[in-house]
Amino acid sequence: METILTINQLTKKYGSLTAVNNLSFTIKKGNVYGILGPNGSGKSTTLGMVLNVVNKTSGDFHWFDGSDSTHTALKKVGAIIEHPNFYPYMTASQNLALVCKIKGVSKNKIDEKLEIVGLLERKDSKFKTFSLGMKQRLAIASALLNDPEILILDEPTNGLDPQGIHQIREIIRKIASMGTTILLASHLLDEVEKVCSHVVIIRKGIKLYSGRVDEMNASHGFFELKANDLVKLQQLLEEHPSIGKITLNEDLLTAILEEPMGADDLNSFLHQRGMVLSYLVKRKESLEEQFLQLTNETAL
Amino acid sequence: MLRLLNIELHKLKYSRSAKILISTYFILITFIALIASIEFDLGPIHFRLADQGIFNFPFIWHFNSYIAAILKLFLAIVIVSMMSNEYSHRTLKQNLIDGLSKKEFVLSKFITVLLFAVISTFFLMIVSLILGYSFSDFTELSIVFSDMEYIVGYFIKLLGFFTFCMFIGILIKRSAFALGFLFIWWIFENILYGVLNFRLFRDSDIPENIMQFFPLTAMSNIVIEPFSRLNFIKTAASQIGEELDKDYGVHWYQLLIVIVWTVIFVYLSLALLRKRDL
Numbered sequence: 224m225e226t227i228l229t230i231n232q233l234t235k236k237y238g239s240l241t242a243v244n245n246l247s248f249t250i251k252k253g254n255v256y257g258i259l260g261p262n263g264s265g266k267s268t269t270l271g272m273v274l275n276v277v278n279k280t281s282g283d284f285h286w287f288d289g290s291d292s293t294h295t296a297l298k299k300v301g302a303i304i305e306h307p308n309f310y311p312y313m314t315a316s317q318n319l320a321l322v323c324k325i326k327g328v329s330k331n332k333i334d335e336k337l338e339i340v341g342l343l344e345r346k347d348s349k350f351k352t353f354s355l356g357m358k359q360r361l362a363i364a365s366a367l368l369n370d371p372e373i374l375i376l377d378e379p380t381n382g383l384d385p386q387g388i389h390q391i392r393e394i395i396r397k398i399a400s401m402g403t404t405i406l407l408a409s410h411l412l413d414e415v416e417k418v419c420s421h422v423v424i425i426r427k428g429i430k431l432y433s434g435r436v437d438e439m440n441a442s443h444g445f446f447e448l449k450a451n452d453l454v455k456l457q458q459l460l461e462e463h464p465s466i467g468k469i470t471l472n473e474d475l476l477t478a479i480l481e482e483p484m485g486a487d488d489l490n491s492f493l494h495q496r497g498m499v500l501s502y503l504v505k506r507k508e509s510l511e512e513q514f515l516q517l518t519n520e521t522a523l
Numbered sequence: 524m525l526r527l528l529n530i531e532l533h534k535l536k537y538s539r540s541a542k543i544l545i546s547t548y549f550i551l552i553t554f555i556a557l558i559a560s561i562e563f564d565l566g567p568i569h570f571r572l573a574d575q576g577i578f579n580f581p582f583i584w585h586f587n588s589y590i591a592a593i594l595k596l597f598l599a600i601v602i603v604s605m606m607s608n609e610y611s612h613r614t615l616k617q618n619l620i621d622g623l624s625k626k627e628f629v630l631s632k633f634i635t636v637l638l639f640a641v642i643s644t645f646f647l648m649i650v651s652l653i654l655g656y657s658f659s660d661f662t663e664l665s666i667v668f669s670d671m672e673y674i675v676g677y678f679i680k681l682l683g684f685f686t687f688c689m690f691i692g693i694l695i696k697r698s699a700f701a702l703g704f705l706f707i708w709w710i711f712e713n714i715l716y717g718v719l720n721f722r723l724f725r726d727s728d729i730p731e732n733i734m735q736f737f738p739l740t741a742m743s744n745i746v747i748e749p750f751s752r753l754n755f756i757k758t759a760a761s762q763i764g765e766e767l768d769k770d771y772g773v774h775w776y777q778l779l780i781v782i783v784w785t786v787i788f789v790y791l792s793l794a795l796l797r798k799r800d801l
Contacts, residue, residue, distance in 0.1 A: 276801040298622035308617040313537045325621045365621075371736045397586050 257415035301366030354385030449502035581670035606692025
């Protein structure tokens with residue numbers, strides 16, 4: 224698969240503070256990537272470095288096959304980071320026309336892209352009259368002007384109301400369905416979970432995980448069970464070789480699997496031993512639980 | 524090159540304040556003509572400035588390039604704000620993300636500044652030619668186009684000053700503070716001259732020799748005041764026993780100092796931009 228971005232041992236230090244520490248990952252064409260991390264974990268700094276606005280301390284990165292200079296490669300990239308930045312005294316379409324001039328693409332796509340983000344009727348309004356949600360959507364339109372190979376979005380829903388968040392997510396989904404590679408930085412787990420296929424998790428500038436969202440946790444999931452005789456149930460479960468840690472929380476037993484097993488197997492195993500369940504469900508950890516697990520493990 | 528100029532002009536074209544300041548600047552240059560109508564009526568002394576030879580070729584080149592250079596402050600505001608607004612609107616960041624390199628960014632600003640200086644120079648030439656042909660006592664071609672070094676000096680002076688503004692705009696990032704810094708720098712050069720002249724090196728030309736290397740002094744040295752060349756001032760001066768003996772010429776080394784500063788300012792702007800994280 225074609226590589227879009229390769230980051231190798233990238234490091235950024237602000238004085239004694241290390242914002243990004245030996246970060247390496249690659250981005251392949253066609254996937255939707257999420258960079259996940261708490262506030263101040265180095266997400267924006269990483270994006271800033273690959274987008275030519277923050278100077279790296281050490282390490283390197285290259286776009287595509289590495290044959291173009293960064294600023295030439297950026298003409299094939301669409302990116303918005305943090306705030307939408309435009310000239311307040313220009314209208315939406317004047318701002319986009321300027322972006323076209325910088326990227327060296329023709330202006331005839333302006334209306335088409337404004338249509339995608341639903342701003343076509345406001346194309347002749349000045350940027351300073353826009354609400355935050357509209358500004359953010361205009362930023363997305365501007366990032367799409369060159370039909371980019373990859374769209375980079377840094378906290379695109381930050382500060383928006385629920386309706387605005389929904390609109391932005393719909394737009395992202397629409398763009399992803401057209402086959403554009405997307406890199407989305409966010410501290411919102413459900414946002415990444417809903418939109419992304421791959422995830423890079425960083426904390427304090429250190430990479431904790433990178434790979435598919437659904438392969439993120441090596442664990443085989445867990446069972447939640449209820450029965451009238453919880454003591455006996457717990458004893459039986461402890462005998463089973465596939466089950467590891469068992470925790471009892473009020474009247475709910477949680478049994479973590481150490482190797483793959485279906486709910487039907489467990490059910491017949493218990494039934495053979497005269498145990499009747501009132502509740503049985505097999506679950507995988509949600510991204511949030513996995514994320515907290517990952518970030519806590521290294522905190523210790 | 525044209526692409527870069529096109530990008531920068533697009534930014535200026537839609538800014539109302541930039542348009543107002545730029546048009547004010549050019550209108551004020553044409554208002555030099557109004558000096559012609561200044562009349563003094565002091566009892567027995569009655570004269571019109573235009574009749575004192577200020578619009579005579581080739582003196583007009585000196586006079587107009589000196590007067591017009593005062594107005595450069597209007598464009599200074601435009602230039603400082605076109606630099607610092609890129610910071611305050613955070614559009615510099617967006618420009619770079621959109622694929623403009625830092626070098627291209629500085630170059631697009633410098634080309635615009637160069638264009639300002641070129642247009643100002645041509646505009647001043649046209650205004651001077653019109654005024655000269657209307658009021659000058661001599662209109663032979665050889666006289667009309669003599670002393671053109673003042674126009675060259677005016678151009679270099681403007682270019683140097685505008686690049687200085689461009690650099691300050693990038694350095695300070697806020698237009699009001701940047702203009703304040705420009706003013707403070709001007710005071711600094713004056714105080715330094717005062718200290719050198721009255722404290723350290725009395726009665727020698729060392730202060731002038733040192734000061735000519737400072738940017739603002741270097742710029743103002745290129746075209747010095749023309750008033751003491753006027754006949755009625757000379758007469759007045761000799762009446763009070765003062766002999767005015769100044770070198771009014773434009774010298775190559777003065778031009779060179781300002782050109783060197785211009786290069787330094789462009790280079791520093793780029794270096795600053797490269798070094799900074801946005």
